[in-house]
Amino acid sequence: MDNIRWGLIGATFIARDWMISAFRNTGGTVASVLSSSPERAKEFAAVKEIPLGTTSMDELLGGDIDAVYISTTNELHVPQALAAIKAGKHVLCEKPLALGYAGAKEMVEAAENAGVVFATNHHLRNSGTHLAMRAAIVAGKIGRPLFARVAHARYLPGFLQGWRLTDPKKGAGVILDITTHDVDSLRFLLGDNPKSVLCMTQTGTLAKGNVEDGAMTLIEFESGLVAHTHDAFTTKYASTGLEIHGTEGSLIGTDCMTQDPIGEVLLRTEAGEERLTIDRGNLYERGLRAFGEAIAGNGKPAASGEDGLWSLAAGLAAVQSGRTGQRVPVTI
Known part of the structure; x- marks a missing residue:
């Protein structure tokens, strides 16, 4: 439309x-x-x-x-x-x-x-790197996915260093801001839903009070796949990445957890290594x-309300786990 x-x-x-x-x-x-x-x-x-x-x-x-x-x-x-x-x-x-x-x-x-x-x-599910990884997984290029790793630790720019670091009433903290993106990316790539979350948090150099500015999670998915995520507002020199490791191969994405149309994806199998073709189009567009096609009745949005519910539920579970030290189930 x-x-x-x-x-x-x-x-x-x-x-x-x-x-x-x-x-x-x-x-x-x-x-x-x-x-x-x-x-x-x-x-x-x-x-x-x-x-x-x-x-x-x-x-x-x-x-x-x-x-x-x-x-x-x-x-x-x-x-x-x-x-x-x-x-x-x-x-x-x-x-x-x-x-x-x-x-x-x-x-x-x-x-x-x-x-x-x-x-x-x-x-992020609209980025060229994610789309290329999803297509490879659907095509069976890595066999059955077993493990995943997401590196999404960056440094929060000065102009954003407000409520995200100080105000829980507005949803401060890296988990609801960043970890939710990781969960959605993994759900999109794997066609799988999170089952439980175990999280450890850190208040480092930026956040105040009980607000976390760093977090590492272990996420168990319904298929049995286990994912690890690292998110932070405090790392000035880190790069982002996303890896999916399966029974027959691995997908290794670099510089791919960003709005910019950059990043590469390497497919590694018994046959060797192959760099996947990436569509560099604007992910928001x-x-x-x-979204327009959905309004016209010709499909669904790239990320639906249900997708938002899953990422929120997993984020809230991670927040709870970070506070209690316990594994927390994820349900919607």
Whole structure:
């Protein structure tokens, strides 16, 4: 579906630096932006050439828009999504969908009952590296997957070093911010769901109070596969990676847990080593095209509301495990 008219709920960096151009490059238009600050709403709208900047949800939802993109802090997602759904708007929501599972499930079910499309902005499953790895796994290139490793430890840029490090009421901490992406990537690649999580956390050089800025998890999947993830806000010189090891081969992805269309994937089998062909297209645009097709009735979003529920449930289990030291089951 072309010409989707978008309302932005949140005048955020992700909207500014990534999503607005993706909306426009896929044939959409951005009609309005909402911020809690009138000054920020007007400034953001002016700089990004958006017709309306507002602090009123009623004004945004009452305008000529088809869908909303929600990128506000996590505690606001549920009431904002429910308001948009009630107004008959399709919803693309940032992860984590909510701070608690019940609220996330409520908005996913509300969208289903209202007949509107609800998607989670798990962008990494749209990257060329992930798509190439998924195709290789489906084709049986590595046999039965046995183990996985995700390296997603980076350094949180200064302009993001706010509530993510200090405010649990907004969903602070690396687990809900980053580990949820790892879970979604693994679910997408493996076609498998997490069964339980064991997590150890660290408060290192940036976070305050009981907020974790580093975490390592072991995740057991329903198939028996075991995955290890390393996530952090504090490592200045680390690179990202994703590996899947199977009975007949291994997939080794480098620089692949990022928004940028970079990274390589090596397939290693008895026959030798092969670098997979990577589609370098914009991953946000790929996700938006799937969202438009879903609105038109021609498929599903790249990451559905159910996908968002799985990643949130696993993230919440990891948070609980980090606090208790116990393995925690994952269910939706």
